[in-house]
Amino acid sequence: MGKILFFVAYFGKLPWYFPLFYQSCIDNEDTEFLFIGDNFNNLIESENIKKINYSLEDFNSLASYKLGMKVHIKYGYKICDFRPSFGVIFEDFIKNYEFWGICDIDVILGNIRGFLSQDILNNYDFISTTPEYPSGYMSIYRNIPLINNLYQQSSYLRQIFTEDKNFMFDECGGCYTEVIAGTNILETISETDSIHHLLERNKHNIRCLFEYYSIGGVPGNIKYNKGILSYKDEFEILIYHLSDYKKNLFTDKNIKNEIFDSFIIHQYSIVPNTFKLRVIGRINDFYVQIKFKLLHFFDKIMMAGRKNIPKDLNNGTYNYMGQKFEIVNGKKHTTFQLAFLRGRILKSFFFQNFYYLKEANLYFFQNNDGMEVLKNDGTPLFYQKGM
Structure with a gap:
């Protein structure tokens, strides 16, 4: 069966859910994982678990050398933009593998080989665990020059790799709403291209599988x-x-x-x-x-039952996956526009620091970077200011 090496790159303090992910890696005994980061010192290695203690400075140095440009990542999340180039950056680690993959730590893995059979591996060069776009939290790349160097076809490569902003290059460049709705990625409007754009442009040469292998949300059970x-x-x-x-x-x-x-x-x-x-x-x-x-x-x-005109909200437009949320402070009311809904914003009585979108029946709270709109199940959706 074709060998797969997953790169798990994470910098910073490990979150509370990491042991759950780590156990699910250990239990996938026939798939190998390489943990790369600055907080894996206590990680116990095994037959399928290896680690490299890397600081951001170490990654910057290696990436600069391998990519031929000055790389200076300041925060760990930015590494997501570099994932499609891991086949080049970490090429010395994948010489004996037929495939390499990327994997986030905020996941729990099932039986990988039970889903990625040899027949599937034989017939596809790129595998995404979501059906609409390349999944940054888990994707598999065939270890061949065409796939490993695909990222180089981007016309925005220097911008993506040298600016601090996260361009979501490992997924669809932020065009989530459009591609989920069925729009071809090449017909969307984005600041830069992404690995999704490059895969679509090369669809006659690269065999891609976008499959519904994952679930999210808080479904329980x-x-x-x-x-x-x-x-x-x-x-x-x-x-x-x-x-x-x-x-x-x-x-x-x-x-x-x-x-x-x-x-x-x-x-x-x-x-x-x-x-x-x-x-x-x-x-x-x-x-x-x-x-x-x-x-x-x-x-x-x-x-x-009380006078309720919030005055401490910031006017402006906020964005989540292409959906806009606008706040306007008026003399009589503070109003919002969310998709096709328009209405009043009220200050919550019971929930401290929360506001209520009356016509949308939703709560939200404000932070330094934008707004968190609370779904009815308690999950906040982050709307970034000024996008």
Whole structure:
């Protein structure tokens, strides 16, 4: 079976969910992982787990040499833009592998080889675990010059690699709304191109598989048991993306060591896979939802019963995946425009530092970089200012 090496590059303090991801890597004994970063000193190596202690300065030095331009990453997240070039930057590590891949740490992996069969590996050169665009949290590249050097076809390469901004080059350049809606990536408008653009331009030479291998959100009913990941005990999945769970305002982010081998991911908690704790987890999910609905009900009554004109919000336009959110402070009202909805903004009575979009029935809060609009399940969506 074709050998695969996944690069796991992460700089900074490891988050609370890292042990869950790490265990799912260990349990994939027939797939290899190379951890690259500045906080993997205590990582225990095994047959399929290796590590390289790298600082950002080390990466900058190597990337500058391999890419032929001055690279100066200042923060870890920027490394996402460099992922399509890992076949060149880390070429010395993949000489004995048929494929190399990229993998985030905010995921839990199922049985990789159970999904990426030899037949699939034989027939595809690039594999994405999402159907609409290249998935930055897990993608696989065939280790051949055409694929490894594909990133060089970008006309914006120097801008992407030398500016501090994250251009989402490893995915679709930020055109998520359009491609999810079915628009061809080459028909979208973006500041730069991305690996998605390059794959589409080369679709006659590069065999791509964009497959629905992953789930996200906070659906609950996800079980991990010694390398097997399943949903609702009905079907097996390759990967669960924790992007929403880790940001959700209601989720319990305290985990204990004994759950790593087998555990249940409820909507708002992660618990060991025992009957008693599974029941407690379901009860907790129900309690969280009822509590929020009751507070929301009384909050609307209190907001309507007092003068409520927020004056501390910043005027401007905010953007999330192509969707605009506009705030206007007026003399009588503070208003918003979100997609096709327009209405008033009220200051929450029960939820400190939160505001309420009355006509949209949504809460949001403001931070230094933009707005976090809260979905009804407790997951915030970040709208960046000035985009």
